[in-house]
Every structure is written in structure tokens, then in C-alpha cells.
Amino acid sequence: xxxxxxxxxxxxxxxxxxxxxxxxxxxxxxxxxxxxxxxxxxxxxxxxxxxxxxxxxxxxxxxxxxxxxxxxxxxxxxxxxxxxxxxxxxxxxxxxxxxxxxxxxxxxxxxxxxxxxxxxxxxxxxxxxxxxxxxxxxxxxxxxxxxxxxxxxxxxxxxxxxxxxxxxxxxxxxxxxxxxxxxxxxxxxxxxxxxxxxxxxxxxxxxxxxxxxxxxxxxxxxxxxxxxxxxxxxxxxxxxxxxxxxxxxxxxxxxxxxxxxxxxxxxxxxxxxxxxxxxxxxxxxxxxxxxxxxxxxxxxxxxxxxxxxxxxxxxxxxxxxxxxxxxxxxxxxxxxxxxxxxxxxxxxxxxxxxxxxxxxxxxxxxxxxxxxxxxxxxxxxxxxxxxxxxxxxxxxxxxxxxxxxxxxxxxxxxxxxxxxxxxxxxxxxxxxxxxxxxxxxxxxxxxxxxxxxxxxxxxxxxxxxxxxxxxxxxx
Amino acid sequence: xxxxxxxxxxxxxxxxxxxxxxxxxxxxxxxxxxxxxxxxxxxxxxxxxxxxxxxxxxxxxxxxxxxxxxxxxxxxxxxxxxxxxxxxxxxxxxxxxxxxxxxxxxxxxxxxxxxxxxxxxxxxxxxxxxxxxxxxxxxxxxxxxxxxxxxxxxxxxxxxxxxxxxxxxxxxxxxxxxxxxxxxxxxxxxxxxxxxxxxxxxxxxxxxxxxxxxxxxxxxxxxxxxxxxxxxxxxxxxxxxxxxxxxxxxxxxxxxxxxxxxxxxxxxxxxxxxxxxxxxxxxxxxxxxxxxxxxxxxxxxxxxxxxxxxxxxxxxxxxxxxxxxxxxxxxxxxxxxxxxxxxxxxxxxxxxxxxxxxxxxxxxxxxxxxxxxxxxxxxxxxxxxxxxxxxxxxxxxxxxxxxxxxxxxxxxxxxxxxxxxxxxxxxxxxxxxxxxxxxxxxxxxxxxxxxxxxxxxxxxxxxxxxxxxxxxxxx
Numbered sequence: 027x028x029x030x031x032x033x034x035x036x037x038x039x040x041x042x043x044x045x046x047x048x049x050x051x052x053x054x055x056x057x058x059x060x061x062x063x064x065x066x067x068x069x070x071x072x073x074x075x076x077x078x079x080x081x082x083x084x085x086x087x088x089x090x091x092x093x094x095x096x097x098x099x100x101x102x103x104x105x106x107x108x109x110x111x112x113x114x115x116x117x118x119x120x121x122x123x124x125x126x127x128x129x130x131x132x133x134x135x136x137x138x139x140x141x142x143x144x145x146x147x148x149x150x151x152x153x154x155x156x157x158x159x160x161x162x163x164x165x166x167x168x169x170x171x172x173x174x175x176x177x178x179x180x181x182x183x184x185x186x187x188x189x190x191x192x193x194x195x196x197x198x199x200x201x202x203x204x205x206x207x208x209x210x211x212x213x214x215x216x217x218x219x220x221x222x223x224x225x226x227x228x229x230x231x232x233x234x235x236x237x238x239x240x241x242x243x244x245x246x247x248x249x250x251x252x253x254x255x256x257x258x259x260x261x262x263x264x265x266x267x268x269x270x271x272x273x274x275x276x277x278x279x280x281x282x283x284x285x286x287x288x289x290x291x292x293x294x295x296x297x298x299x300x301x302x303x304x305x306x307x308x309x310x311x312x313x314x315x316x317x318x319x320x321x322x323x324x325x326x327x328x329x330x331x332x333x334x335x336x337x338x339x340x341x342x343x344x345x346x347x348x349x350x351x352x353x354x355x356x357x358x359x360x361x362x363x364x365x366x367x368x369x370x371x372x373x374x375x376x377x378x379x380x381x382x383x384x385x386x387x388x389x390x391x392x393x394x395x396x397x398x399x400x401x402x403x404x405x406x407x408x409x410x411x412x413x414x415x416x417x418x419x420x421x422x423x424x425x426x427x428x429x430x431x432x433x434x435x436x437x438x439x440x441x442x443x444x445x446x447x448x449x450x451x452x453x454x455x456x457x458x459x460x461x462x463x464x465x466x467x468x469x470x471x472x473x474x475x476x477x478x479x480x481x482x483x484x485x486x487x488x489x490x491x492x493x494x495x496x497x498x499x500x501x
Numbered sequence: 502x503x504x505x506x507x508x509x510x511x512x513x514x515x516x517x518x519x520x521x522x523x524x525x526x527x528x529x530x531x532x533x534x535x536x537x538x539x540x541x542x543x544x545x546x547x548x549x550x551x552x553x554x555x556x557x558x559x560x561x562x563x564x565x566x567x568x569x570x571x572x573x574x575x576x577x578x579x580x581x582x583x584x585x586x587x588x589x590x591x592x593x594x595x596x597x598x599x600x601x602x603x604x605x606x607x608x609x610x611x612x613x614x615x616x617x618x619x620x621x622x623x624x625x626x627x628x629x630x631x632x633x634x635x636x637x638x639x640x641x642x643x644x645x646x647x648x649x650x651x652x653x654x655x656x657x658x659x660x661x662x663x664x665x666x667x668x669x670x671x672x673x674x675x676x677x678x679x680x681x682x683x684x685x686x687x688x689x690x691x692x693x694x695x696x697x698x699x700x701x702x703x704x705x706x707x708x709x710x711x712x713x714x715x716x717x718x719x720x721x722x723x724x725x726x727x728x729x730x731x732x733x734x735x736x737x738x739x740x741x742x743x744x745x746x747x748x749x750x751x752x753x754x755x756x757x758x759x760x761x762x763x764x765x766x767x768x769x770x771x772x773x774x775x776x777x778x779x780x781x782x783x784x785x786x787x788x789x790x791x792x793x794x795x796x797x798x799x800x801x802x803x804x805x806x807x808x809x810x811x812x813x814x815x816x817x818x819x820x821x822x823x824x825x826x827x828x829x830x831x832x833x834x835x836x837x838x839x840x841x842x843x844x845x846x847x848x849x850x851x852x853x854x855x856x857x858x859x860x861x862x863x864x865x866x867x868x869x870x871x872x873x874x875x876x877x878x879x880x881x882x883x884x885x886x887x888x889x890x891x892x893x894x895x896x897x898x899x900x901x902x903x904x905x906x907x908x909x910x911x912x913x914x915x916x917x918x919x920x921x922x923x924x925x926x927x928x929x930x931x932x933x934x935x936x937x938x939x940x941x942x943x944x945x946x947x948x949x950x951x952x953x954x955x956x957x958x959x960x961x962x963x964x965x966x967x968x969x970x971x972x973x974x975x976x
Contacts, residue, residue: 088742091619099618143574144566144796147932235710236795236932260935264796267563267936320711321619321739457622457711460735461742 057406058414062485066414066478069339073474077339080466082331085110087321087461094318095358096128096289103314107294107330107355114338116296116353124368126358128289129153131318132282136226136255138265139163141273146261147236148226149319150283151210151243151254152361157224161280162187162253164223168269172209175216184221187277188213189228191266193259196232198394200447200501203454206230207241214254215246224253224279228262233452236260240317241455242361253281293357293365296334298341300350300484307352307376308484309383309438310337310476311366311429313359320459324389324450328464328472330355332386336476340484347484349381356429359387363428370432377436382483382490384441385427386476389454390468391446393417393475397424399440399498401491411441411482415475420444425498434497439490441483443475444501532881533889537960540818541889541953548814548949555941557806560585562796562936569793570833571603571764578789582769582805582830589813591771591828599843601833603764604628606793607757611701611730613740614638616748621736622711623701624794625758626685626718626729627836632699636755637662637728639698643744647684650691659696662752663688664703666741668734671707673869675922675976678929681705682716689729690721699728699754703737708927711735715792716930717836728756768832768840771809773816775825775959782827782851783959784858784913785812785951786841786904788834795934799864799925803939803947805830807861811951815959822959824856831904834862838903845907852911857958857965859916860902861951864929865943866921868892868950872899874915874973876966886916886957890950895919900973909972914965916958918950919976 058066086106093103104121111119129152136148150156167182168189169175175188190213194206210230217225229239238258245251257265269275294314300306312329316322337351357365370377397420398408405422412419424442425431453459483490533541561581568578579596586594604627611623625631642657643664644650650663665688669681685705692700704714713733720726732740744750769789775781787804791797812826832840845852872895873883880897887894899917900906928934958965 084742088739088746089617091617091739142564142566234933234935234937236712236935237710260933260937263937264563264566264935267559271563458709458735460709460711460739462709462735462738 056403058410058482058486062482063410063414065485066482069481070414070474070478073339073470073477077335077470077473079331079335079469079473080464082110082334083323083327083464084461086327086330087323091321092318093314093316093322095126095315095361096291097318100291100315104292104294107314111294111296111334114334115341117299119296121292122295122369122372123290123292124357124365125288125290126364127361128286129361130284130286132156132284134255134282135280137278138268139276139278141271141275142268144264146264147238147258148255148261149238149240150281151256152240152317153243154254154281154283155251156281156283157253157279161278162224163276163278166265166269166275166277168266172212172216175220178220180220183217185223187224187226187279188217188222189226189265191228191262193228194230194232194451196448196451198446198448199444202232203230203447203451210241210256211244214243214252215249218250218252222252227256229256229259231259231451231454231456234259235458237456237458239455240319253279255279255281291357293369294355296353298337298346298351300348301346302348304350305379306349307380308349308480309352309354309380310480311354311356311383311385311427312387313429314355315358315360317360317455319455319457321461322459323461324459324463325454326359326387328390328469329386332469332472332476335473336480339477340481347481349484351480351484359429363431366429367432377433377438380433380436380438382441383426383430383433383438384443384476384479385429386472387427388445388447389450390465390472391448391450392468392471393443394446395420395444397442397444397500398422399424399426399493404490407486407490411479414478421500423498423500425500431497437492437495439493440498441479442501443479445472531878533885533957533961537957538885538889540960541957544814544956545889545949545953548945548952552810552814552945552948554806554810554944554948555939557585557809558798558802558939559936561802561805562798566796567793568789568791568797570601570790570836571766572793575766575790579767579769582789586769586771586809589809590816592774594771596767597770597844597847598765598767599832599840600763600765601839602836603761604836605759605761607631607759609730609757610755612753613743614751614753616746616750617743619739621739622713622733623730623736624713624715625756626731627715627792628718629729629756629758630726631756631758632728632754636753637699638751638753641740641744641750641752643741647687647691650695653695655695658692660698662699662701662754663692663697664701664740666703666737668703669705669707669926671923673921673923674919677707678705678922678926685716685731686719689718689727690724693725693727697727702729702731704731704734706734706926706929706931709734710933712931712933714930715794728754730754730756766832768844769830771828773812773821773826775823776821777823779825780854781824782855783824783955784827784829784855785955786829786831786858786860786902787862788904789830790833790835792835792930794930794932796936797934798936799934799938800929801834801862803865803944804861807944807947807951810948811955814952815956822956824959826955826959834904838906841904842907852908852913855908855911855913857916858901858905858908858913859918859951859954860905861947862902863920863922864925865940865947866923866925867943867946868918869921870895870919872917872919872975873897874899874901874968879965882961882965886954889953896975898973898975900975906972912967912970914968915973916954917976918954920947
């Protein structure tokens with residue numbers, strides 16, 4: 027039997043680990059049958075040699091481009107998704123309704139007024155309140171973290187612009203992002219509790235470009251909803267350097283951001299029907315919406331292309347797999363996952379027959395690990411997948427992606443493919459998220475991995491059981 | 502004697518080469534004396550260990566930032582230059598008047614209207630005419646080069662927006678830039694001659710960022726001055742991809758660019774007076790102005806810092822060199838070199854006593870070659886400099902930098918240090934030209950090279966003679 031990875035052992039705990047060693051023969055027997063592995067491996071190898079995924083992401087970025095939830099462009103994306111799914115030979119192509127917020131960025135600008143006047147590059151965080159038309163002019167106070175602001179005296183903060191200056195670390199997994207992102211989501215509320223007028227954050231991103239990173243801010247009921255914007259990293263350096271002179275720094279922030287009425291729109295769904303158990307579903311997800319700044323190539327045009335192309339290749343096999351492969355292009359991942367929640371609600375009766383769900387939403391970084399949230403008895407299948415893809419095996423505590431969270435109460439099994447995130451956060455949520463950032467070979471490596479995984483799970487004679495209760499906490 | 506480089510041989514021509522071989526002993530004897538080389542080498546080594554140049558460019562970018570010719574910020578830069586020169590111990594610190602144009606960018610935007618509506622990132626070329634407030638809406642025609650547009654039938658061009666889509670090559674020397682830049686300077690006039698309404702160019706830059714590259718456009722008397730803007734490279738890709746669909750592409754361009762009255766301002770000058778021949782000048786130049794988009798760190802804060810710090814270090818020697826080192830921070834290199842032309846005019850009587858001029862204006866890329874334009878009999882001195890710096894020797898046809906061109910009629914000898922330009926054009930003339938792009942170690946390597954060169958030429962017993970007639974054509 028294959029070596030158990032440390033993460034696998036930890037996830038099982040010592041007792042289960044011992045019992046799994048004792049029953050190693052049985053566990054191995056419950057892995058993937060040889061014929062399933064053979065076809066999965068062929069799918070994998072063929073996709074590594076080149077796929078049509080790049081054409082899909084090119085089409086989406088060139089013909090639709092930025093497609094923020096609730097915008098006209100998102101409606102065009104739905105039309106694109108329906109058309110493209112049909113063009114690629116999917117069955118049962120249709121839209122599934124959901125309601126999404128419609129936040130509009132408007133005009134925005136920022137400038138240091140004193141001691142050394144300079145314009146800066148910033149962008150409102152998604153969902154931010156706007157400022158009055160003339161802007162907010164206020165002194166700036168710099169803090170290194172959420173904890174640090176909580177320790178301040180409200181008298182120091184009242185009426186000021188709080189500047190969170192916490193650089194994000196570059197990591198291969200999403201650890202750097204997960205560590206940095208609470209400042210973006212919670213910084214405004216933490217500062218508002220002390221009477222701040224607005225917040226600026228250093229971009230949650232690892233680049234040195236003058237392209238600030240947006241992303242959602244979360245307000246808290248009963249706390250003032252103050253304007254929140256991200257400075258590009260070079261501009262955060264500039265503001266910090268002016269503050270470091272010891273002279274008082276004042277800043278003018280103008281955000282035209284505002285909310286418009288909610289919009290009824292849709293996720294897009296298409297299927298490769300199963301040959302024996304069409305009512306059992308292997309769900310491949312990605313999100314169709316994007317932020318408004320870039321053309322949504324890596325986030326999540328890549329995922330859309332990877333999942334559509336992986337399923338299409340399975341659909342071209344002479345013998346379709348036993349179960350149905352369902353590709354869901356979720357509406358509104360970025361603004362509260364209402365598309366995913368509507369999907370879970372609409373398919374409530376069917377979720378017990380969802381044999382697996384996976385999501386691709388980390389650009390084109392190479393797949394380097396397969397994690398899971400499946401019946402622990404079925405971990406040998408995951409070990410087989412890892413061996414087949416030539417990657418590490420991770421924990422059995424995978425979340426799998428934001429759009430899969432609403433499926434957790436129904437204990438839908440999750441397979442998660444960790445991608446190399448080292449370069450992703452240079453471009454994530456910025457104007458720089460454009461087609462040229464897509465590496466076609468890396469894109470194909472992702473298609474290959476998902477095609478092999480989805481085929482194997484859709485074809486295996488038994489299934490992955492049900493996932494452990496609760497939401498996954500891992501990548 | 503040191504090996505003669507191929508470029509050196511070519512520059513001399515075969516006949517001179519033979520005679521120089523015959524008189525090799527004499528040529529070597531006319532190189533730098535050992536004591537001069539020893540002190541130059543010490544200056545070089547000490548600067549490689551670390552200098553104060555980074556603090557200078559930090560101060561300029563943080564305390565002044567963008568400083569377009571004619572702007573208020575440029576006036577602040579003059580004050581900064583005078584203050585910083587005094588602070589660093591320069592003598593005879595003063596401003597030298599010149600008149601500069603005052604072009605103002607204003608608001609600008611662009612969007613593809615059909616077939617697939619998307620906003621794009623663009624920026625007006627420097628000096629461009631503006632559009633009407635409502636913008637120009639017109640069909641787009643794509644051309645690969647200046648030559649290609651000249652071959653078009655005016656009927657194909659009339660009333661259209663001409664899109665020059667010629668990618669720039671990344672090169673170690675400035676060849677890639679020099680090959681690409683005629684489209685920027687001359688593209689508007691070439692298209693206007695055929696009746697175009699406006700031009701868009703692919704950025705003259707080697708990056709994939711959504712930060713378009715500005716730079717001067719040159720209009721021609723008697724030809725319509727049509728608006729001209731650069732698309733960022735990802736946006737040029739996007740526009741080309743929409744055109745490649747074969748559907749008609751229309752575009753809306755809005756440029757608020759306009760000229761305001763000329764402004765009287767100044768270059769900044771400071772000196773390290775010579776010990777024996779203070780009336781003889783070794784000129785170290787850089788330009789104090791920048792484009793308006795970035796903070797002018799690599800263009801040309803780096804050069805300002807390199808030349809000021811190189812001279813300061815020479816000034817701290819126990820025994821100052823024979824000749825005066827004069828640092829000139831030229832006004833308005835980017836908008837027509839009026840600072841340099843005013844300098845040449847004001848110092849006309851003194852130019853015969855300018856024993857050398859050099860300019861640093863290519864960021865912090867490492868020095869890898871020393872070129873020249875000196876009396877050919879003095880080439881052994883250049884060979885000594887190359888050996889001392891551990892770099893190649895280039896041609897004797899160096900231009901030396903835009904601000905040195907007005908000195909050519911007076912046959913002022915030029916020493917030119919070629920820098921590695923491989924990364925420079927990722928950021929040149931963009932919003933991304935910020936302090937974080939400065940590599941402090943590479944900056945120090947440049948300081949070290951200029952300190953050694955300037956000291957050696959200021960101290961050598963004889964001089965570099967007079968440069969050959971005409972302007973240099975090399976780097």
C-alpha cells in the first residue's frame with residue numbers, strides 16, 4: 027500500500043491510524059480498480075499533452091471580461107456560459123436562478139495632503155461604503171495588525187483614517203493569504219468601533235505593482251459602516267515612509283462606491299450524463315463572476331475553463347462513466363456565494379446523491395497535493411488519486427472552495443486539489459488579472475488532474491461514502 | 502597593454518588600428534597613471550561596500566514624487582535639489598534658469614464599445630492633444646508598424662483610430678527601446694497624414710502589467726495634431742484579440758490632455774571644486790524632472806542619486822582631484838531637454854574647458870560596458886577605466902545621454918556607462934516607477950563606477966582632448 031502522508035496520519039488520529047494499518051489489506055482492496063485507474067491515467071496523460079482550456083478562458087476574458095455580480099457584464103457571462111456549454115457538447119445546459127447584491131465602485135481617488143502631497147493608487151474594498159462627494163480629509167494613524175488597533179485608546183483613533191500596514195507573505199499554499207485576509211474583511215469594523223472615519227489597508231497581495239487588490243469587506247450590524255480601501259503595495263510603502271518622517275500625515279479619500287438594488291441572475295449548469303447511475307452526481311465547480319478591475323482570467327476564468335474542459339474530455343470517452351459529471355459555474359462567489367447557496371437549496375433533495383464535489387479557484391498554479399473530506403474508510407481511493415496524479419496526499423479535512431461550503435451540511439464528499447499559490451496573489455483581485463497571466467501548460471496540468479479525478483470518482487463501482495460532519499478547515 | 506575590444510577596433514578603423522599596434526607602448530604610456538588608478542580603485546571598492554545613494558532616491562521619491570516639467574511638484578524638486586546638495590556638502594550650489602513646457606494630462610479613459618464592450622487601461626502620450634470632452638468614437642484599424650501605416654490607402658484610415666501593435670523586445674542594451682520608440686514619437690503624425698482621428702499604440706515596454714507607458718509624442722508642423730495614447734500591454738492584447746474575431750471594433754477615447762503656458766524654472770547645479778584646475782569641469786548629469794505617473798525612482802531619481810553620491814564621495818577624499826566635479830540635475834529631459842539646452846547656452850564660453858561629461862539615466866541596471874567619445878589618441882585611458890571597473894569597452898561613438906547632446910557642438914568628451922537595461926523597460930514611464938524598483942546594491946555598483954570614472958578624469962595630469970565632431974550615435 028502507498029505510504030500514508032503525515033497530514034493523512036494526523037487527520038485520522040493515532041487510533042484510526044493503527045486500525046488502518048491493521049486492516050491495510052482491506053483498505054487497499056477498497057482503492058480504485060485497475061481498469062478505472064488505467065482510463066483515468068490515459069485521460070491524465072492525454073490532457074498533459076495539450077487541451078482546449080486556454081481557448082475557453084480566452085473566450086471568456088475577451089468576449090465578456092470583468093463580470094462583477096449584479097452587473098450587465100455578469101448577465102453577458104451567463105449568456106456566454108450557456109452558449110459555450112452547448113458548443114462544447116454538454117447536456118442539460120441551463121441557468122439556475124439566484125439573487126445577488128449589486129455593488130458599484132464608482133469613481134475613486136486618494137492623495138496624501140501633508141507633509142508631502144502626492145496622489146496614490148487605491149481601490150475600494152468590495153462592498154465598501156462610499157465617502158461624501160468631496161471626500162474625507164483626516165489625519166492618518168498607522169497600525170501593524172488587527173490586534174494592534176484593538177489595543178488603541180479610542181481618543182487616538184476618533185475621526186482618523188486607520189492605515190493597516192501588514193505585508194502578506196508569499197507561500198506555496200494559501201497560508202499567506204489566510205493569515206493576511208482578516209485585516210481586509212474585519213479591519214473596517216475594528217477601526218469603526220474606536221470611532222475611525224475610514225480605513226486604508228496595504229493590499230492583500232505579494233506583488234510590487236501599482237495595482238491595488240480589492241476583495242470583500244465585512245461590516246457588523248450595529249457598528250458604523252466606514253469607507254475602506256486598499257492601497258497598492260508601493261503606495262503603502264510611500265504612505266508609511268511619509269509617516270516615518272514623524273510629521274503629521276493627512277489624507278483625502280474619495281470613494282464613489284454604493285449599493286444598488288439586488289439583481290436576479292443565475293449560475294450556469296451543464297452535464298455529462300452518467301451511463302449507469304445518472305442520478306448520482308460528481309460536481310465540478312468554478313465561479314463565473316469576477317471582480318470588476320481585471321478581466322477575471324485567473325479568478326476564476328481559469329477554474330471555469332479547467333472544469334469545463336476536464337468534463338468535456340470525459341464526455342468524449344467511448345464509454346461514459348457510471349455517474350453524471352455536473353459542471354456548475356456559480357454566480358457570485360466574490361460577493362457572498364449566493365449562487366452556491368441557491369444551488370444547495372434548490373438541489374436539497376439531490377445532495378445525498380452528490381458523490382463528490384470539487385472546485386477550481388486558484389488560477390493556474392500547478393496541482394501539487396490532493397486533499398479530501400470523505401468517509402475515512404475511503405481514503406485509499408484518495409491515496410490512489412495522489413499516486414495517479416504524482417502529487418502529495420493532504421489531510422481529510424479539506425474545505426474544497428467557498429462555493430462548496432453550502433454542501434457541507436449534506437455531507438457531500440470533497441476532493442480538493444491544492445495548487446501552487448506562489449504567484450497567484452501577485453494578481454488576485456487586481457486590474458492585472460488578465461489573460462497574459464494564464465500559463466497554458468499549467469492550465470493543462472490542472473485539466474489533466476481534474477479529468478482523472480472526476481472520471482475515477484464517477485466510474486468507481488462503490489462511492490466515497492459521506493463526508494464527516496462539519497465544514498472542512500483545510501485547503 | 503590591455504586587449505583592444507572589437508568595438509574599439511571597429512571605431513578606430515583598420516589603418517588607425519595598425520598604427521595603434523605599432524605605437525602600443527606609447528598608447529599605454531598615455532593611459533592613466535598608477536596613482537590615479539589606485540585612488541580610483543579604492544573609491545570603486547569602497548562604494549561597492551555600500552553608499553548613501555538609496556537615501557537620496559528615497560528622499561526624492563517620498564518628499565517630492567512625480568515632478569513633471571512645469572508642474573508645482575517640479576518646483577518642489579528644485580527646492581529639494583538645492584537643499585539636498587547643500588546638505589551633502591556641495592559647493593556653489595545654485596539654480597540655473599530655463600523655460601519648460603507645461604503639459605497637463607487631465608482625466609483620461611478608453612473603452613472598447615463593440616463587439617465586446619470593455620474598459621481598457623491607457624494613458625496619453627506626453628504632449629498629446631486632448632479629445633473633445635465627450636471623446637472620440639471611431640472604428641479601429643490595427644497596423645504592425647510605421648511602415649505598414651504609410652503603405653495604407655488614406656480611404657482605409659480616414660476618420661479611424663489607428664492602433665499600432667508592435668511589441669518591444671527585451672534587450673540588455675537599449676536596442677529594444679530604440680527600435681520600438683519611433684512608433685511612439687512618430688505614429689500620430691504618420692496616421693494623421695492619412696486622415697486618422699487618433700492613434701493608440703501598444704506600450705513601449707516589456708512588462709505584462711496594466712500600467713501603460715507614456716513618453717513624448719512628436720507632432721509635425723502642417724500635419725494635424727491628433728490625440729495619441731498608449732494601451733498597457735495586456736490591453737493591447739485584448740484589443741488585438743477583439744479585432745482578430747473579424748467583427749468591426751469601435752473604440753471611445755477620452756483624453757483631457759492640454760498645454761498650459763510655458764513655465765520658467767531651473768536646473769540645479771553643485772560642485773566639488775578642483776584643487777589645481779578648478780576652471781576645468783568634469784560634468785556628471787542626471788535629470789531632475791520625471792513623468793507624472795510614477796514617483797520617478799528609476800527615471801531618473803536613480804541617476805540623480807548616483808551622480809550626487811559619486812561626487813560627494815570624491816569630495817570626501819583627503820586630496821580633492823585637480824579638476825572640478827560639477828553635478829547638474831537637468832530640468833526637463835522628458836519634454837524637450839530645454840534644461841540641457843539652456844545649460845549649454847549659458848556656459849558656452851566655458852564648454853571648451855569641460856573635460857568630460859557623463860549622464861546616468863537608465864535606472865539601477867548594473868554597469869557592464871564603458872563607451873566614449875574622446876580624442877582617439879586617449880582611448881587607452883578608456884581601456885584603463887574598463888579594466889578598473891571590470892567591464893567591457895564599447896565604441897568611441899557614444900551619445901552619452903539626451904542632456905549631453907547640446908554639448909556635442911563644443912566637442913565635449915563623453916564617457917558613457919552602459920547599464921543592463923533588461924528590466925528597466927518593465928517600469929519606464931509608468932505608474933510603476935516607484936522606490937521599490939530600486940535595487941540598492943545595483944545602485945551602489947553604479948555609484949562606484951561613476952565615482953571611479955569621474956575621479957580618474959578629474960585627476961589625470963592631461964585630459965581626454967576634444968571629442969570627434971558630430972553627435973555620438975551609440976549608447
